[in-house]
Amino acid sequence: MSSTPAFDARFLRQFDTLLRWRRDVRHFDTRAIPPEEMTALLEAASLAPSVGNAQPWRFVRLRTPALREALAAHVDAENARAAAGYAEKGRHDAYRALKLHGLREAPELLAVFCDERPVAGHGLGIATMPEMLRYSCVTAVHTLWLAARARGIGLGWVSILDPVAVAALLDVPQDWTLIALLCLGYPEAPSETPELERRGWQAREPLADRLFER
Ligand SMILES: Cc1cc2nc3c(=O)[nH]c(=O)nc-3n(C[C@H](O)[C@H](O)[C@H](O)COP(=O)(O)O)c2cc1C
Numbered sequence: 079m080s081s082t083p084a085f086d087a088r089f090l091r092q093f094d095t096l097l098r099w100r101r102d103v104r105h106f107d108t109r110a111i112p113p114e115e116m117t118a119l120l121e122a123a124s125l126a127p128s129v130g131n132a133q134p135w136r137f138v139r140l141r142t143p144a145l146r147e148a149l150a151a152h153v154d155a156e157n158a159r160a161a162a163g164y165a166e167k168g169r170h171d172a173y174r175a176l177k178l179h180g181l182r183e184a185p186e187l188l189a190v191f192c193d194e195r196p197v198a199g200h201g202l203g204i205a206t207m208p209e210m211l212r213y214s215c216v217t218a219v220h221t222l223w224l225a226a227r228a229r230g231i232g233l234g235w236v237s238i239l240d241p242v243a244v245a246a247l248l249d250v251p252q253d254w255t256l257i258a259l260l261c262l263g264y265p266e267a268p269s270e271t272p273e274l275e276r277r278g279w280q281a282r283e284p285l286a287d288r289l290f291e292r
Pocket residue numbers: 100101102103177178179235236237238271272273274275
């Protein structure tokens with residue numbers, strides 16, 4: 079039987095640093111991610127918790143340049159539509175100044191889907207809240223995010239897209255729902271502050287405003 083690992087104060091400080099420096103990254107340098115690092119990230123993501131231990135995450139690694147370009151063009155089009163919406167709210171210029179995806183530059187693209195009918199888990203825990211399968215996939219994305227940052231690899235989550243169109247582009251089974259389209263690569267300039275905060279769009283807010291007691 080293996081003994082329980084002890085996480086000492088130094089580890090806890092480093093873990094806190096990891097959380098503080100995680101960042102959503104859109105600006106990548108040109109270095110490729112070594113294949114063994116990609117495998118390590120996907121293995122780490124697979125350690126995430128899931129309802130009924132269903133492990134409903136399905137990872138699609140983009141290998142085809144034409145598909146990458148099709149995805150980028152799709153997100154550009156959705157982005158232009160979203161920008162038009164901000165014209166009415168008077169934030170159009172600020173919106174256009176944001177870099178909202180790195181789909182053409184990132185060395186790796188990963189689409190994460192949820193299998194809505196996984197064999198594993200035997201349906202446990204989803205009778206009243208079937209969305210738990212999707213939440214499980216989000217835990218895998220976050221685990222991957224932290225594992226990446228710990229290795230100096232940045233991740234950007236792209237969601238200005240039509241999930242049905244992306245599923246069709248990637249030709250996945252009918253029962254799979256898109257959870258996340260991710261850009262992965264080494265950040266151009268790591269930062270402790272979210273990019274949206276640095277650009278004056280939205281800062282982090284105090285915990286006290288988000289904590290309630292009953
Ligand atoms: C579910 C989810 C979807 C997101 N989608 C986008 C997106 O489409 N475009 C974008 O620029 N950032 C996206 N982000 C990144 C957020 O803007 C970012 O997490 C937030 O500004 C806080 O910054 P940080 O992750 O660096 O702490 C997304 C993040 C999450 C968790």
